[in-house]
Amino acid sequence: MAVIAKFLAILAVLALASTAQAADPDQFLDWVVTFQNLPLLDTTQRVIAINNQFPGPTIKTTTNNNLHINVTNRLDEPLLFHWNGIQQRRSSWQDGVSGTNCPILPGQSWQYNFQVKDQIGTFFYYPSINFHKAAGGYGGIQIANRVVIAVPFLPPADDFTLLAGDWQLRDYRSSRSRLDKSQGIGRPNVVLMNGKAPYIAGGSNANFEKFTVESGKIYRFRISNVGTAQSLNVRIQSHKLCVVETEGSYTAKTCVDSLDIHLGQSYSVLVTMDQSPADYYIVASTKFSSGSLNGVAILHYQNSNTAASGTIPAGPDPLDVNFSLNQALSIKWNLTTGAARPNPQGSYHYGQIPITRVIQLSSSSVTLNNQARFAINGQSYLTPDTPLKLADFYNIDGVFTRGSMRTSAVGSPVMETSVLELDYKSFVELVFVNPENEIQSWHLDGMSFWVVGFGFNETWSPSSRSKYNLVDAVSRSTTQVYPRGWTAILFSVDNVGMWNIRSQCLRRQYLGQEGYARVFNPENSTRTETWIPQNVILCGKAIGKTIPGPRMLGIDEIDL
Ligand SMILES: [Cu+2]
Known part of the structure; x- marks a missing residue:
């Protein structure tokens, strides 16, 4: 191209980039x-x-x-x-x-x-x-x-947020210092619905959560488990919950009587108001422990004069793991709808991408320096006073070691600032292994993953791959791992940065069941990672560092 033509082309691209x-x-x-x-x-x-x-x-x-x-x-x-x-x-x-x-x-x-x-x-x-x-x-x-x-369902009459979660009545500082001293904190005391205590028939709790609806209409409830310790089973008396979305993926519409939502997970359900006008219980019960706690809110049909009464509708046996596992397998990705982009979700054939890395992360309870802690492959996370991201940017030594995270469960327990090194554009199979009797919930920042398989009461082996759903598993950011079992996920390493991998159980994360994945692009381009924020806070070993001025997309970084 002639020099002037190329210059004009660059100007055009710059203009496009800035208008976008x-x-x-x-x-x-x-x-x-x-x-x-x-x-x-x-x-x-x-x-x-x-x-x-x-x-x-x-x-x-x-x-x-x-x-x-x-x-x-x-x-x-x-x-x-x-x-x-x-x-x-x-x-x-x-x-x-x-x-x-x-x-x-x-x-x-x-x-x-x-x-x-x-x-x-x-x-x-x-x-x-x-x-x-x-x-x-x-x-x-x-x-x-x-x-x-297009959204794959008609606009609902309203869009409600329901944040359900277990709660401890002990002040968080007192729980925190108990954990610091290796003392237990016990089970939660109550389940809150949007921060409110359970409705009690007869009216002894005036401050309960209530959703007002009209007969015949369809409503969207966006339900998240924001608790600290326990999975929940969520249900609405006499109404079906039709799952349509979870953590950024539209699902094939799947209608259930009750829905398991594990720690840190989010779902959208559509609910049709097809019952006689009255008040109905909305219940979230803790799972996988004896002595279930119930969060209770009220679904109130406009014009209803009938208070919710009688016993709270029973859910599945809270100890029935197979119910939970089978339900999880039944919720599938909607392959024909677009989501953030116009191409259908299913046009991304994740099951056909060659796997370039296999990793196992096994959670455990450990004792280190006489403290009860939690670990991943024996490594209990040691939180440095300098964020890894800043240490990486400024090349500060002594904060973490690249590739220090173990990728299988070998080695004795240790405190470690563990960082997994992942190659940009690789495709990873990660198996979460749970040797304990307690259900786990794991979350990955930065990239969503397909949850392709679960095992309960069984050890993962290469032959477990024959059970993987390589066609329409849901893509999300949080997954449960059943007791003495495993969960396999696949993901594309397509986001440069420093990404937290953690237990969504607060006590486990606080006591070391977390780590980081470092996704590095040697190209060092603002096309793959934004420049350091100009308002960045500096702390630890980064105190006193200069913050380099804004860096724009260089002309040499634009594809012509
Ligand atoms: Cu996150």
């Missing part, structure tokens, strides 16, 4: 985070509130919008928020976990700036450090389709 960015709307949110006293079951609970709300405000956004969330920390402890299931494409700087960000100190503000790139669906946020999640601070995230992409 500008076309994605900006949303600005201002959050002030405080402790509040919440009256609950004859006690007063210290909860983390956002703008005086608990749960915090629901973030309602659309695919590719740019969010700017200014967080002011009025707690007396350092704070970070994590956006559970938001992939932070090219932008682990905004992920809000201890390995990516320095905390926002008391009295300080920090603005998160990120795009919900190529995502739709149901997620939630929560405070990620210092055991804060046990004090609440969570809220829902809804990402709508862009108008140009």
Whole structure:
């Protein structure tokens, strides 16, 4: 090409690139985070509130919008928020976990700036450090389709967020210091529905959660398990729950009487108001332990004068693992619908991609330095005072060692800042192994994965692959692993950054059942990873480092 023509072409590309960015709307949110006293079951609970709300405000956004969330920390402890299931494409700087960000100190503000790139669906946020999640601070995230992409069901009459989760009445600081001293914290005391205590027939709890609906209409409920310790079974008396979406994937519509939602998972269900006008129980019961706790809210038909009464509808046997496993297998990816992009979800044939890496992560309970802790392949995560992301960017020695995460369960227990090295554009088979009797829930930041198989009461072996669903497994960010069993996931390593892999059980994560995956692109280009944020907080060994000025997409990085 002639020099001038090439120059003009570059200008044209630059113009396109900048208009594409500008076309994605900006949303600005201002959050002030405080402790509040919440009256609950004859006690007063210290909860983390956002703008005086608990749960915090629901973030309602659309695919590719740019969010700017200014967080002011009025707690007396350092704070970070994590956006559970938001992939932070090219932008682990905004992920809000201890390995990516320095905390926002008391009295300080920090603005998160990120795009919900190529995502739709149901997620939630929560405070990620210092055991804060046990004090609440969570809220829902809804990402709508862009108008140009059809949703695979008719618009519901309303779109409700239901954040259900177990809760301990003991103050989170007291639980935290018990864990620090190897003391148990026991089971949760209650299940909250959008931060509210269970409805009690007869009216002794006036402050329960209630959803008002009209007869004959269809409603979408976006339900997340925001608890700290237990799986939930969710059901609505006399109504079917039709699963249509989970963590950013549309599913084939699957109608069930009750739905298992494990720690940190999110689902959308459609509910048709096809019963006689009355009030009905909405129940979330803890699973896999004896002595189930019930969170109870009310589905109120407009004009109903009939209070919900009688016994709470029974769910499946909470100890029946096979029920849970079979239900999980029955929920399939909707192959024919578009989601964030117009091409159908099923046009991505994940089952035909050659696997380039096989990893096993086995969770365990260990004792280290006389402390009861949890580990992955024997490594209990040691949280450094410098975020891994900053250590990586500034080449600071002595924070972590690349490739230090064990990829199979060999070696004795050790405290370690374990980091898994993953090649950009590789395709990984990861098997979560659970040798314990307690169900596990695992979450990966940065990339969603296909959950292709589960085993209960069996050891994973290469022959387990014959059971994999290589066609229409759901793509998501959180998966359960059944007791004495395994779960296999496949994922494409397509997002450069430093990504947290963790237990969604708060006590296990707090005591070391987490680590990081480092996805590095040697090309060092802002096309694959955004530049360091200009407002980045520095801490630990990064204190005093200079923050290099903004870096634009270089002309040499544009494909012509
Ligand atoms: Cu996440």
